[in-house]
Amino acid sequence: xxxxxxxxxxxxxxxxxxxxxxxxxxxxxxxxxxxxxxxxxxxxxxxxxxxxxxxxxxxxxxxxxxxxxxxxxxxxxxxxxxxxxxxxxxxxxxxxxxxxxxxxxxxxxxxxxxxxxxxxxxxxxxxxxxxxxxxxxxxxxxxxxxxxxxxxxxxxxxxxxxxxxxxxxxxxxxxxxxxxxxxxxxxxxxxxxxxxxxxxxxxxxxxxxxxxxxxxxxxxxxxxxxxxxxxxxxxxxxxxxxxxxxxxxxxxxxxxxxxxxxxxxxxxxxxxxxxxxxxxxxxxxxxxxxxxxxxxxxxxxxxxxxxxxxxxxxxxxxxxxxx
Amino acid sequence: xxxxxxxxxxxxxxxxxxxxxxxxxxxxxxxxxxxxxxxxxxxxxxxxxxxxxxxxxxxxxxxxxxxxxxxxxxxxxxxxxxxxxxxxxxxxxxxxxxxxxxxxxxxxxxxxxxxxxxxxxxxxxxxxxxxxxxxxxxxxxxxxxxxxxxxxxxxxxxxxxxxxxxxxxxxxxxxxxxxxxxxxxxxxxxxxxxxxxxxxxxxxxxxxxxxxxxxxxxxxxxxxxxxxxxxxxxxxxxxxxxxxxxxxxxxxxxxxxxxxxxxxxxxxxxxxxxxxxxxxxxxxxxxxxxxxxxxxxxxxxxxxxxxxxxxxxxxxxxxxxxxxxxxxxxxxxxxxxxxxxxxxxxxxxxxxxxxxxxxxxxxxxxxxxxxxxxxxxxxxxxxxxxxxxxxxxxxxxxxxxxxxxxxxxxxxxxxxxxxxxxxxxxxx
Numbered sequence: 001x002x003x004x005x006x007x008x009x010x011x012x013x014x015x016x017x018x019x020x021x022x023x024x025x026x027x028x029x030x031x032x033x034x035x036x037x038x039x040x041x042x043x044x045x046x047x048x049x050x051x052x053x054x055x056x057x058x059x060x061x062x063x064x065x066x067x068x069x070x071x072x073x074x075x076x077x078x079x080x081x082x083x084x085x086x087x088x089x090x091x092x093x094x095x096x097x098x099x100x101x102x103x104x105x106x107x108x109x110x111x112x113x114x115x116x117x118x119x120x121x122x123x124x125x126x127x128x129x130x131x132x133x134x135x136x137x138x139x140x141x142x143x144x145x146x147x148x149x150x151x152x153x154x155x156x157x158x159x160x161x162x163x164x165x166x167x168x169x170x171x172x173x174x175x176x177x178x179x180x181x182x183x184x185x186x187x188x189x190x191x192x193x194x195x196x197x198x199x200x201x202x203x204x205x206x207x208x209x210x211x212x213x214x215x216x217x218x219x220x221x222x223x224x225x226x227x228x229x230x231x232x233x234x235x236x237x238x239x240x241x242x243x244x245x246x247x248x249x250x251x252x253x254x255x256x257x258x259x260x261x262x263x264x265x266x267x268x269x270x271x272x273x274x275x276x277x278x279x280x281x282x283x284x285x286x287x288x289x290x291x292x293x294x295x296x297x298x299x300x301x302x303x304x305x306x307x308x309x310x311x312x313x314x315x316x317x318x319x320x321x322x323x
Numbered sequence: 324x325x326x327x328x329x330x331x332x333x334x335x336x337x338x339x340x341x342x343x344x345x346x347x348x349x350x351x352x353x354x355x356x357x358x359x360x361x362x363x364x365x366x367x368x369x370x371x372x373x374x375x376x377x378x379x380x381x382x383x384x385x386x387x388x389x390x391x392x393x394x395x396x397x398x399x400x401x402x403x404x405x406x407x408x409x410x411x412x413x414x415x416x417x418x419x420x421x422x423x424x425x426x427x428x429x430x431x432x433x434x435x436x437x438x439x440x441x442x443x444x445x446x447x448x449x450x451x452x453x454x455x456x457x458x459x460x461x462x463x464x465x466x467x468x469x470x471x472x473x474x475x476x477x478x479x480x481x482x483x484x485x486x487x488x489x490x491x492x493x494x495x496x497x498x499x500x501x502x503x504x505x506x507x508x509x510x511x512x513x514x515x516x517x518x519x520x521x522x523x524x525x526x527x528x529x530x531x532x533x534x535x536x537x538x539x540x541x542x543x544x545x546x547x548x549x550x551x552x553x554x555x556x557x558x559x560x561x562x563x564x565x566x567x568x569x570x571x572x573x574x575x576x577x578x579x580x581x582x583x584x585x586x587x588x589x590x591x592x593x594x595x596x597x598x599x600x601x602x603x604x605x606x607x608x609x610x611x612x613x614x615x616x617x618x619x620x621x622x623x624x625x626x627x628x629x630x631x632x633x634x635x636x637x638x639x640x641x642x643x644x645x646x647x648x649x650x651x652x653x654x655x656x657x658x659x660x661x662x663x664x665x666x667x668x669x670x671x672x673x674x675x676x677x678x679x680x681x682x683x684x685x686x687x688x689x690x691x692x693x694x695x696x697x698x699x700x701x702x703x704x705x706x707x708x709x710x711x712x713x714x715x716x717x718x719x720x721x722x723x724x725x726x727x728x729x730x731x732x733x734x735x736x737x738x739x740x741x742x743x744x745x746x747x748x749x750x751x
Contacts, residue, residue: 069751070416071437089740156580176580178729262405265722266579267731282409284715285416285751 063291070285081292091293093268094276097182101272102249105186110241113193117200118230131201138194146188147258151175154184154259175259178269185270188255196241203237204230235316243308250301253278273297363394365643367650370400371425372407377667384660388653395646408714415439418640423647425668426473426636428464433711434636435472441637442470446648453652456674460630460703473634474651477669480628480697481530482599483616486609489517489593490616497616499700503535506619510571513593520573523585523592526563527724529717531596533707534618535559537627542707549716549745550707553738560727560734567728575728584608598631599693600669603686613686615693617700626702630694633668666690715748 039046064081066074085091116134120127140146154160156173164171174180211229220228231238253274256264264275273293281290371381378401385397400421402410408430414420420439434440446452454462457475465473485497493516495509510521525531533543542550566572573592587595588609594616605613618626635654637647654660661676666687671677682688697703723741726732732740 069437070412071439089736172577172580176582177576178579178731261583265725267726267729268722282413283718284748285412286747 060291060294063288064295065292066288068286068288068291070287074288077288081289082296084289085292085296090268090271090276094271094273097269097271098250098252098273101182101185101189101252102246104183105189106242106245106249108186109190109193110196110238110245112190113196113241114200114238116193117197117204118226120197121201121204131198135194135198138192144254144258147255150184150188150255151259151261154181176266178265178267181260181266181269184259185252185255185272188259189249189252196245199237199241200234203234207233232317236318239308239312239316243305246304246308247301250297250304364396365394365646366396366398367423367641367643367646368398368400368421369423369650370407370411370421372402372404373425373667374403377401380663380665380667383663384654384657387657387659387663388650391653392646392649395643395650397650415638420638420640422641422643423635423637423650425476426634428473428631428634428706429709429713429717431465431467431472431636432709433714435467435470436711439639440470440472441639441641441644441647442472443474443637443648443651444471446644447471449645449648451645451648451652453656456656457672458670458674458677460698461632461672464630464632464706465634465636473636474655475632475634475672476655476664477600477666477672478630478632478694479598479600479669480630480694480703481534481596481618482602482693483594483596483618484587484602484605485594485614485616486587486590486592487612487614489513489519489611493517493593499617499696500623501617501619502623503619503621507566507571510566510593511569514571517593519590520592521571521594522566523573523587523595524563524567524575524578524724524728525572525596526560526566527721527728528596529720530598531618532559532720534627535621537629537704537707538621538625544708544710544713544716546708547710548749549742553742556738556741557734560724560737563724564727564730564734572728575725579725579729587613598669599690600666602690603666606686615689617696624702626697626700627704628697628702629704629706631669631706632672670694710749712745712748712751715751716745719744719748 063074065076065078067077067080068074120131120134152158154174156176158173161171161173171177171180174184207230211233212225215225215229251274252272256270256272256275257278260266260270260275264271264279274297277290277293277297280286280293369385371377373381381401382399385399389395389397401407407425411420411424415434415437426434431440443452447454452474454471454474458478461475461478464475464478465471483497490497490509490513493509493513495512497506497509507521513519513521529543536542536551536555541555544550563572567575573586577591578586581589581591585595585605585608586592588605590609590611596618599615602613602615618628620626635651637644637651641647655673656675658675658679661671661673661679664671664676665680666682670691671680682691719741723732723737723744727734727737
């Protein structure tokens, strides 16, 4: 590499552009032209952003304050959609189901991800294979087909049901059981712990070995070492994972929609927030209400994110701060 | 080689030019009768809902149609019921619904109000579509406020499907005019002697509740709202829930878990209320023999039944109203089409098709016999109106009754919830 670079420099013409005393107007014009070229190269993305993201978002903000059934012009109704929302028992139910999913699913997933990452952080034979194997589910996890597989696994008289029956727990399949089906979705998200696991692994690699050695000399056991060294050292990574997974959990739709066979039931047991939003918007054609729901979700996620950021002062240790 | 290449290039250029011209034409004319290829061939889009079996049959009928009308091409699209109407609504809202599609009474007013449906009267007057030879009772199903919004393809009526073996073993005979008291006593007897629930959950079926209300001089819907009170529904659902607890109705949890299989076919119940043309599924799914029994009555006479129908409707946006009318006309009158479709969408609506098709298998024969018996018993009345939003109301009725059955909502809360959701749906 080094030689190649020097040759290039040697071969470059004596009047290299940076050496030429350029007129200020010339540089400006060229800068503008370069800017223009840059924007031109970006234009597909900009057009996509404006047409497919920003435009619809502005429209949805407007619809949120209207009564809009897709067929007749939207009618301005102020905050009615929002007040109706709080009085709607199904909306309350959807908030409850989503909260339950986030609160149960996210910590379980992160715990498992951290646990497996700790195991895989130690060097052992076949390490690469194990890492790949544990990561694989999150690669395919987001797809609809896995939802179908999950539905098949947890249906009445399917493999999970039969195995459970062997142990005398005959629940007749989780999928049709209003008390169990949400845990089926939790199991699905927990199973996809690969992405946070990889991030944890990277974080664990960053912890200086000498800290452990020093602690060991001082007689700290494995638990103490984890609690006093590992956890504080990886807390920024943990914070990142908590943030990402929490936001992600709030947006659950695909798995709930597919596993419940598009009904988000039985008895609204899997009526997660976005599922209800979808039903309101596309089944009942109450686009105004659905838009209002979307903005409410955005507000809720923003609030949770803000709380998490505020809380990190208390438990996240950045190296710069520690030194 | 060289000439070949040139030729090819020229053809491609020509084709490109032609397609550009077509795009231009389509964009500028908008309402021309002959957009599409230059030779007058017209393409219409046809969409329906239903199972695989129906699709196979319909595809055969389309092949027949295209043979008779070589200038009309038919593009097809189908889903199951729920997905179909979701997609249809989105397409219609975007101004791009299929030209012709399967429809049911629950959607006539809804999409008429939104200006989606074509009034086929003008096509009848123009001679492209004949409304003659429809069997008595179905000819007016597609008419709303003097407009012809749908053309019936087959009639159906609510019925009671029973597991004949279980009924026989319990010594129960279902007769025309039997009462609800007799029906529920029979269910109790089945539970006691056959150790199986008698019914799979009648109280969530909107169309059955409609019959019960009709027996009592009311109806589920009026022209623009609900035809019953909160007190009526409270009674209906309270009785239903008590019967679940008493074990004469299949445990709703079990019903949910068995889906998509019917609990009746799975042997977890002895009877189920449903449309008579759906009954073929039980023989396919289950091991017992299944028959059609009369709807229980309040006064020993009136069942409240009426003939309903699936229909073919056209989009008001279609650029080819004439071809669409010809298509519908062919599909409802051609005897060969009748032979292919059988009773898949109900007893064939026109006399040409009805006479052309002779059912050979037992379930289809039973359906024909059932509608004949019902007609002869003289219990058929005019169809209940379905205001705009009826489809959403039906879905809410089923879902909320399910919550009641599972014990997830108190009846009083459930009734309030239903009336609130119905009000929103009917106002939309």
